[in-house]
Amino acid sequence: MTIILGLTGSIGMGKSTVAAMFADAGVPVFDADAAVHALQGPGGRVVAAIEARFPGTTGSSGVNRTALGEAVIGNREEFAALEAIVHPAVAAEREAFLAAHADAPLVVLDVPLLFEAGGWQAVDRIAVVSAAPEVQRARVLARPGMSAARFDAILAKQWPDAEKRARADFVIPTDVSLDATRTAVARVIACVNGAAGG
Known part of the structure; x- marks a missing residue:
């Protein structure tokens, strides 16, 4: 039986680095953000639907994220309309990933807003x-184009780190050496695989 491990963390916590460590260890990883980028990229499955609902927000390179952001920012109804297009498509990608790796003992779903989105x-x-x-x-x-105000606005939309840690089965630290983080990842894999085998 495959155990599904949800991997999450607030902005700037090092989740991409940790996801890569799981992948390097041979664990299949589904990257929700990458799936959204692919769906909204050139020839992406949701591009036509987004253009139909939000005219002028797409082009030859797929969705213009800046234009789309301006179309939905601060408007709950428009944002909900966008989510109604994107979420089912991402869910379909996730289901296909899970089906493709049904024989793996462990898979990772890398989902930034795992708690926030339910x-x-x-x-x-x-x-x-x-x-x-x-x-x-x-x-x-240190990221290009990031300001303290923008960072605070992003944080305000995410659950506090302490609350995420309290609800987690595992906490993987990234304010330590890469080797220490890699060791923590290996411990999670061993623990989950041990539970699956037992």
């Missing part, structure tokens, strides 16, 4: 990637 109910175990607040803040503010 996806935690569809996984068997949860791993939260975490770092000290000052480390998180320094990482995010």
